[in-house]
Amino acid sequence: MTKENGNEGRLPTFPEPYWLDNIEIPQFGSLKDDLEVDVVIVGGGITGITAAYLLLKEGVKVAVLEAGKLLNGTTGHTTAKITAQHDLIYDEFINHFGKEKARLYYQANTEALNFIKKMVNELAIDCNFTEQDAVLYATSEKYARELEKEYQAYQELGIDSELKEEIPFNIEIENALHMKNQAQFHPLKYLTHLVHLIKKAGGLIFENTTAVNVEENEQGAVVLTREGKRVTADYILACSHFPFYEGTGLYSTRMYADRSYLLAVKTEEDYPGGMYLSVDQPSRSLRSAAGDGENIVLIAGEGHKTGQGKDTLEHYKALEAFSQKVFHTKEIMYRWSAQDLTTLDKMPYIGAITSTQQKVLVATGFRKWGMSSGTVAAKLLSDIVLERDNPYKDLYTPSRFIGDPSVKEFIKENADVAKHLIKGKLDLPVQRIHDLSEDQGAPVTIEGKRKGAYRDKQGKVYIVDTTCTHMGCEVNWNHGDRTWDCPCHGSRFSYTGEVVEGPAEKPLQRDEHTFLDNITSEDSGY
Missing domain, CATH: 2.102.10.10 (Rieske [2Fe-2S] iron-sulphur domain)
Incomplete structure (x- = not known):
């Protein structure tokens, strides 16, 4: 553990995720020679590992390339909620996409939850999987009205839910929206089990192998690595959080990056159950974690755009103050941060990277909900490779461009980029x-x-x-x-x-x- 000795209740000196505690993740060497496979997957997180497992089951020859260490990226820094309740989203999706596409989004993420549940049961994966209600709560009248609108959207879409007036914490709220029968788990225990199965099935995994570009020739698509090696495959799956290759998709201009912060704390009280997220700002997220009979709570929030805002250590301190107010915190075990990507219309990009590059597939823009969205992506990308129908292909297609809100968000985000580009060039630091x-x-x-x-x-x-x-x-x-x-x-x-x-x-x-x-x-x- 990375806490400061003798400083109980204080922030650990160095950031490190709770999920890495007492877990052995298999290690693999780097790519040494050129390689030919059916599918090359770039990225060793939940999307890449799940897709590799699914494709290998169908007899597809697969290689996974990871730039660093498996499961140490965004997947290893998650809150690990498996849910279709992705903040305030369904009322917005109904307005922007229509009721049918909003329902498809809910169905896709519910199927992802059920897929993980089925995998855990059938493969006997010990990963602390437990079913929980997911709860959004409002602490102001403004956001209480937003929750009421979201509840009406739930009713239109047939989502099993309930609007309540309280939650079992020392937090004054206006109302709380429950989505029934969601889940949480230990993501690295779950995925490490899949890694062992991939290895057993003959799948190839290479760590410390950075993919930098794509070429397409008559033999198939080719991934070039920073080490000068070439991997030739029929399909390339870019599952590396931000796509390692953008083609002409201009993904840099169609997404923005957010950072958020997490603490793992020991508490005196038993945790009452449920997964909670405030809809007001600054956000607060709560869930329990298994800890050898101890009461451990994961507290997250304080989101902001990457590279912008106040001293980032202040976000950790704000979460610490919140934990002391709501819980009798005995010890702060871990602190860490996560980075997430949001698309222009808040729907992930999953599918062919551009309309003219059908052999290069991408999965990105999960907007802090990577456990369900990453599983959705793995299933969808696998179906594309296997030439199977998938009801969500059009919903997630990266080539879409919805006039409302995409145009407004495109202008807003790229104006923000231009502002920071100019500001950075004009500001000369006073420090030496x-x-x-x-x-x-x-x-x-x-x-x-x-x-x-x-x-x-x-x-x-x-x-x-x-x-x-x-x-x-x-x-x-x-x-x-x-x-x-x-x-x-x-x-x-x-x-x-x-x-x-x-x-x-x-x-x-x-x-x-x-x-x-x-x-x-x-x-x-x-």
């Missing part, structure tokens, strides 16, 4: 390296130029160019996670400049002064 304390990072000025500097606990300073290698925006320091985050398209980099999240593929340029030891003197010029 000697101003930095230990374990502090910030944009600094070196010889009249904007750079990024981080001083570690031993006094070593790491300096990078702050220009994002994706589209040239200037990255900002993320104090809570010790990363450089881009406010334009959500790329993230470690303090040494390595890519943590796409769409960027290349690391930040390291400055010629990189890795300086113990710079403290103002006379240094830094």
Whole structure:
């Protein structure tokens, strides 16, 4: 565990997900030689692993390429709710898409929940799967009215639900909307079981293998890796959170990245059951987690656009204050953050990456609901490869463009990108390296130029160019996670400049002064 010794109730020093506690995830080597398979899947999260399992069952030769370690991306940083209750969405979908498509969305996610439940039962997967009600609650009159509208949408769509006036916590609310018979689980226990089955069935998995581009030739689609290797396949499934390859789909301009924050805490009280999410801002999410007889609660929320807003450590502190108010928190075990992508119309993009590239399939834009949406995507992509009918193919097609709200959101999001691009170029930091304390990072000025500097606990300073290698925006320091985050398209980099999240593929340029030891003197010029 990564808590501070002797500081019970305080935030852990380093971010680390609760799900990685006491679990052994199989490890695999990197791709060493060129390869030919039927399908190559890029991304080792819930979508990629589930799709690989489904395709292997049908006799398809599959290879999975993961840029880092399996299940350590967004899937390993989730709240792991399996539900069709995706915040306030059904009233909006009825207005924008119509009742039939809103119903299809609910059905797709309900089928995903039932698929996971069936897998858990038939394969005897020990992953703490429990059925729970999913609950949205409002703490203001404004959002109470929004919940009433959402409840009416539930009634129109035939969703089993109930509107109540209270929840079993020390939180004053106006009303609460229950969606019955949803579920939660331990995502890594579930997926690790599938990884073992993939390996047993002859599936190929390669870690530390970064896919960077796609070529299409007469033999089939070809994935090129950063290491110079080629994987030839009939189909490419881009399941890497942000698509590693955009083609002409312009996904950078059609999605935005959000960050949210999570704590795993031990409490004195027994948890009353249910999965909860506030619809007011800042959001608050609650669910229980199994912990060897101890009461463990996952508390999440504080969402904001990546690379924008206040000091990110303040979001963790806000969740800590909330946990102390609502629960008698004995200990904060873990803290971590997650990044999620939202499409222009809030519907995920699942299917052919463009209308002219039918052999390259994509799954992205799950909007914080990756456990159900990732499973929907795995089933849909598998059906496309196997040339099977799927009732949700048109609903999720990435080539769609709905006039309302897509046009408005496209203009809004890309105006925001332009604003941050210009602002970053005009703002010259006032700080210099000697101003930095230990374990502090910030944009600094070196010889009249904007750079990024981080001083570690031993006094070593790491300096990078702050220009994002994706589209040239200037990255900002993320104090809570010790990363450089881009406010334009959500790329993230470690303090040494390595890519943590796409769409960027290349690391930040390291400055010629990189890795300086113990710079403290103002006379240094830094």
